[in-house]
Amino acid sequence: MRVDIVTIFPAYLDPLTLSLPGKARESGLLDLRVHDLREWTHDRHRTVDDTPYGGGAGMVMKPEPWGEALDALATPNTTVVVPTPAGRPFSQALARELATRPHLLVACGRYEGIDQRVLDHAAARPDVAEVVEVSLGDYVLNGGEVAALAIVEAVARLQPGFMGNAASLAEESHEDGLLEYPVYTKPASWRGHDVPDVLLSGDHAAIASWRHEQSQRRTAERRPDLLAAASLPGGVEVRPSV
Ligand SMILES: Nc1cc(-c2ccc3ccn(Cc4ccc(CN5CCCC5)cc4)c3c2)n[nH]1
Numbered sequence: 668m669r670v671d672i673v674t675i676f677p678a679y680l681d682p683l684t685l686s687l688p689g690k691a692r693e694s695g696l697l698d699l700r701v702h703d704l705r706e707w708t709h710d711r712h713r714t715v716d717d718t719p720y721g722g723g724a725g726m727v728m729k730p731e732p733w734g735e736a737l738d739a740l741a742t743p744n745t746t747v748v749v750p751t752p753a754g755r756p757f758s759q760a761l762a763r764e765l766a767t768r769p770h771l772l773v774a775c776g777r778y779e780g781i782d783q784r785v786l787d788h789a790a791a792r793p794d795v796a797e798v799v800e801v802s803l804g805d806y807v808l809n810g811g812e813v814a815a816l817a818i819v820e821a822v823a824r825l826q827p828g829f830m831g832n833a834a835s836l837a838e839e840s841h842e843d844g845l846l847e848y849p850v851y852t853k854p855a856s857w858r859g860h861d862v863p864d865v866l867l868s869g870d871h872a873a874i875a876s877w878r879h880e881q882s883q884r885r886t887a888e889r890r891p892d893l894l895a896a897a898s899l900p901g902g903v904e905v906r907p908s909v
Pocket residue numbers: 750751752753775776777778779780781801802803804805806807808809810811812814
């Protein structure tokens with residue numbers, strides 16, 4: 668998979684070259700490139716913003732640099748991903764969908780956002796398969812870079828062969844629609860806190876059952892909204908924790 672990220676703060680995306688995505692880059696699973704939007708400006712001040720039509724506070728990102736960035740970076744099958752507070756909520760399901768795409772072009776806005784015509788133009792381009800506006804959550808950040816870090820990491824780790832232990836992916840939170848169970852490691856007793864006996868029992872069926880019950884209990888307590896959607900096998904009744 669190829670991912671191009673366009674931003675006026677390229678250094679903000681440096682963390683993507685460390686840890687998980689870094690490994691993927693070396694292994695060729697992920698071809699990640701970060702670009703400074705100002706590459707596509709031509710004035711002395713490398714201007715990327717201007718005052719909003721209709722008035723209002725702040726500035727808006729000019730369409731011209733974005734148009735030239737698209738001309739330079741779009742490939743025959745590009746998905747343009749645009750972080751925005753007004754977008755579709757990002758989720759593991761959306762991450763799985765984006766992970767199937769051959770090329771993501773992540774457009775990181777700043778100021779009050781990107782001129783709408785950039786998104787309209789992108790959607791009409793024959794080389795753009797889809798423009799996906801994505802929200803990281805119901806809060807306002809200063810730009811799209813933080814969302815880009817999260818989106819790219821969530822998508823990159825779903826690439827086949829990316830995670831050392833593919834099995835851990837299948838067990839992950841939100842894969843079965845429930846929150847994940849608590850995890851423990853050595854020592855068995857720590858500052859008066861003991862690891863639950865079942866986890867030391869070696870009884871794998873009992874362990875699996877305990878973990879599923881813990882996931883259901885946590886989901887009922889913290890995310891009842893997920894319970895409705897979760898595919899509970901056999902209609903197992905969930906009792907909120909007492
Ligand atoms: N999930 C999530 C995503 C973001 C996000 C993503 C991209 C950008 C680009 C610029 N901003 C700052 C920013 C400031 C003020 C407004 C609200 N204005 C009111 C009238 C016009 C706009 C919007 C946007 C972003 C924020 N934030 N949170």
